[in-house]
Amino acid sequence: MTRRAWWLVGLNILVPGSAQMLAGNRKLGRFGVGATFTLWAVIVLGVVLYFVWPTGVYTIATTSITLWVVAAVLLFYAVLWVILTLDTLRLTRIVKTLPSARAAIAGLATVAMVLFAGGAGYAAYLATTAGSFVGDVFSAAPPEPPVDGRYNIMLLGADAGPDREGLRPDSITVVSIDAATGEATMIGLPRNLEYVPFAPGPLADKYPNGYGADDGCEVDVCYLNSVYTEVELMSPDMYPNAIADGSQPGIEAMRDAVSGVTGLTIQYYVLIEMQGFIDLVDSLGGVDVTVENAVPIHTDETFTEVSEWIGPGVVHLDGWHALWYARSRHDTTDYDRMERQHQLQEAILEQSNPANVLSKFQAVAAAGARLVETDIPQSTLGLFVELATKTKELPITRIELTPAMDVDPEYPDYDYIHQLVADATVVATPEE
Template identity: 30%
Template sequence: MRSRSKQTKSPKWKWIVISLSILLALVIAAVGVWGAGVLGELDGMQKSPENSIFKDIEPEKTVEVPKWEGKERVNIMLLGGDARDAQEGEIARSDSILVASFDPVTKKAHLFSVLRDTYADIEGYGQARVNSAITIGGPSLAMKTVGDMLGLEIQYYVYTDFEGFKALIDKLGGIWFDVEKDMYYTDNADQNRYDIDLQKGYQLLDGDKALQYVRFRHDAMSDFTRTERQRNFLKAVADELQKTWNLIQMKQILESVSPYIETNLSVTDMLKLGQLGLESHVGATAQIPPMELVSEDHIGGASVIGIRDDDALLGYVQEVLSKDETIPEPSPSPSPDASGGGTSGSTGSAGNGKL
């Protein structure tokens, strides 16, 4: 693991916490009530160029990052990196990719988890797995690649790795969680440091066990079920972060994870987003691409996830952004015979699916 040089959630921001790592849960704690110590730790997450893990990347093209003026939709890309196989000076591919989207007008927030093996256009470089964009051109190219795929302008990123995720969970004292089935996998990398061995049942997961849970993908649906597990676990982490004791010790929590986090969010940006988070509620979450638009392709002998229809995917993202799952579905209007005055014939027609 390479050394690192030197985000929280509002009660309504329950599912956006870490990108398989840390999340903006650590951002919202900075809404101004926890003092200079917390603000100092948050400021340390925006690394100077010489201390950035991306300092050695020299992309062929400079990618401009869109600015957020505070009134339009804002999108944050959350990246969890797996640096185990990276050589010194190399950047790890994104092991998990999430996009948190907020509308300051409607006060709705949405979360998208992007399948890392999705084959996408990387501007200026042709097509490749979406998780390789960060190794080619750093965070700006990754933001551009994912943003183009979703039809969104992504203004910010938060990046961390396995050790940052484990540090957060351990600092919280672990997370009580119901593991839905036995999970076992032998990983020969790093002297089996990242083997997975979990038993089914409700249990306290420390940082190591929690990482095993969110990484497991060795079942029939592979990454499809893994991204769902990650979203569910992040909800549990968010609930834990909002407990009084963890809010009190927020400075210590930030100190434990700050060395592993890198972001282009300034403290001012964090404060603005924190206020927006306090005012927002969850609209919906979704996987990208959705199952109906997934195609299993083979490129150079390797399996990748293709997108059946790029335009349909853009439409799907906008459809998700229009959803608000906090609003109950309207009840169907009662039929004229709902009071019991109908005939057996009308009951039969209803049973046949006719109105």
């Protein structure tokens, strides 16, 4: 009876349902074995597809409906493994086994049940969390095709505060990604660019010679980042379909402005709320950066009193300190801030490995839902995940449209800027 018990428990671990087929309810056993073989077949098929058609696997794994289906299936298997294990323990007739073996037999069966059923339950929990995140953040709109072989995404780091009316983008970046290789170019745009040209549309009609070039604009200063505020607060009717399309009038105005500055077609945007940025960094356990020159944290709104300094040297930053590192204005320039912001972006990308994201997945997903607003559709997530795996293996080209690259924000030469961007985003052609 002891050997029989060990065999039944072992079979239940190797092929759930087989113990019932040998010594119990064969109908339940056939159902358990069939479910087990089905799961194995799905796993093998998934592995094969991953190597043959990875984009399809990524797409399936990043669709909210699919994630909820996966969660339901995993919960089914968790319950099935609990039922089969408890029934297997009944079949062992453990009271008829050797007293010295009873605890080990029951312990092995229990540990296996906790590992299998508990693992499936936890995976279902992750799938539901991911499904909620994908559904809350990403749109159901149809995907946009690449333009000239590239996807161009506008990243806006926005901040709303008591010292300003509405929300104003303080960090403006375009990430241009080669649709075939994943090679990425990051283009940093100073928020104080003047006389901004616009892509064809309502703002180009209103400001044909550049933003504020003729008779000024409707806000205090006619900078690039003022475009959002003007349209969102003063002229939202310029973009009447923005909200229905999953965007905002101010966002669409910034899209036209950034496209006019860079000469690129902007397919998608990502708006990052800087206060939510704190939660994201904290959820990842902080971020490490190398600080060349100490950066102050201020105690007042005039940015003159300093409470503490960040750096110099390698510093581990929590969310609050990371936000200060990105925003500090004391004895610094907008171009220094741009450099620090891009440094943080790259550090977070490099340090967001699967281990720390999975271990804190709920917090990361919750922070992301509060942090990010975007019009990237769910149907393109698989493609972008695949491209991201390629991008991470390649050096990122960075262009800062600052005086260091002979760009004068007060009197910018936009033909020159267009050429800079074009040279940096040429899609490489295969060698003959």
